[in-house]
Amino acid sequence: MTRPGAETEVNGATAVSLEDVRKTYQLGEPVHALDGVDLEIPRGSYTAIMGPSGSGKSTLMNLVGCLDTPTEGAVVVDGSNVATLSDRERTTLRGSTVGFVFQTFNLMPRLTALENVALPQLFQGVGRDERRERARDLLERVGLGDRIDHVPNELSGGQRQRVALARALVNDPALVLADEPTGNLDTGTEAEVLDLFGEFHDAGTTLVVVTHERHVAERAERIIHLLDGKIERIEELGSAGEPDEPADGGREER
């Protein structure tokens, strides 16, 4: 795969592209967490990344999320090569183009749902009133219009994850990165949250979900299988939400 614009499918643009990316950690002896990965994530796509522990999922996510820089290769997020950016520029890029959803929600415990959703815009220098209005809109869209003044402790797991999703979307990011977004949720809530992901995807949001659960990955349009720091195979699922043939040790509870 080449630089942006080559193989675009939706919206005629690429959200993220990785080109022969390597990431090596020095833990006594060099460990190749990523060992030559080429990947293109088009705008508006819904991608799942699967793989066993130690396959490089987290490292890939950190790179795509502009949290880390590759040892070699180019990671281009929304047109900017992460490797060439300063720490500060990388933070700015991350704040404006990437939205995060974590397994453990990672909401600020003392801030209300509204304030949590508005937090990223605080660091973007958006005015208070505008921030709150935008946050309220998003909370209504994720179905928490009546919970805006509750702190995370007063919300259920599913509600917290919906707040986190609203927060991820607040800056209109080029992509939303979800790391095991349903790992801490029960099956019913999991379905609700995944439905919400589907809704936002339909509305044009670019989604990347890192998971090791087959049925979660199957909601995506394609599944990237990682193994030992390399892309093992890419599984195209056609339209999002339609299950393909089960593989890779996916759970079949649903």
Add this chain to the structure above:
Amino acid sequence: MNLLESLRLSWRSIRGHKLRSALTTLGIVIGIAAVIAFVTLGASLQAGIVGDISPDDQRNIYGWAADPDTEGGPLAGAQPVVSGDDLESIEGLEAVDAAYGYAPIQSQAVSSGDEQVAQGDGVIATGPSYVREDTLREGRQFEPGEREAVLNPAAAGQFEENVSVGDEITITILGGQQATAEVVGITDSNEGLSPFEGFEASPRIYVPTDPYYVEQAGAAGLGDEGPGGTGGSEDVGDGAGEDAAEADDADQAAQAQADGGDARFIAVVVEAPSADEDDVDAAREAAVDYLESDDSDASEFLGEELAMTFQTSAELLQQLEDVLDLLQNFIVGIAAISLLVGSIGIANIMLVSVTERTREIGIMKAVGAQNRDVLGLFLAEAVILGVVGAVLGTALGLAAGYLGAWYIDLPLVYPLEYVALAIAVGVLVGILSGLYPAWRAARTDPIDALRYE
């Protein structure tokens, strides 16, 4: 992120740990409160003392003869050496407006009409202008050589029927002598008129040295003997002559009056023409020069053992203020230590807080917080703790200073520049103690922080 947003967010964190934050600021509160309380008290005390020196008093120079090594306030170790003749000569000097003696009369009681009240001190023989005209509520100054007295309101009010101008009072002197005086004036204040008296409020009667002190000095044999017989302090009236004095009252009085110029005073007051520093210095120099010259009666006693001291009220009070300043510096020193301990407390709790909130820092960085945003947040938190401590400490200190000033009955002076300084110190303490923890927070790696449990 602007400052207001940082402060708002930091305030939330502080409120999240109310007890911890309160205990953290306590060190600052105590330090600042101690400084403010003592500075307020000190300033009030100073204002109280300085306020007692009227502009007219500023041209008075108070002198006494004492061993140069004697330490202490006015009149410490004073001996009666300056004679009435000396005072007349000093008054004749060009640089001097007036000169008169000052001597407490050892009295026992004062009576007005049929009523007698005990009064052991506070009868002061001095020159007419010692009681300044502007301090008279009614009447006039006494005249030298006349049997007249000026009372302060406390002295006038100690009788059932207030003594007023025109009444006659009888002063019973230690030893039983009685002297009458016509009240010619009432002062407007119960406080002492000079550092010789002290500034506390008490009943006081002012009489002319002639005849009252001259009589007593004559009776005690002071006129001729000089300092030899007396203990040196205010015990002018004691000594062997008392019995004789009682017996030959009239005789002695006559003799004393005749020899009035020989009466020796333990203290003198020299008035310069104005309160101007040069005039005061000139008057002082002229008086000292004269007294040390062979022309004066005093010179026979002055030498290695006895030297004249001449000081203005302001100079006399300076000693007191110096002690006060020393005390204040000492307390400020202790408070500084308290502030240091307080800032270590803030630094410590901020470090704990940074570790505790590693994950929050990770979240903030993931959603786009720059290093300086994180730095600002934690710094703001430390500064808020410092400033809140300073504000509370200032309020507490002012309240304590107010209570103290009220209790000792002083005019209250709020040293406003210290209030501003206290807030500045609060900010400074916050910044200094928050800098390292905030820097640690700022350089937290978001990947590690997000993984942190």
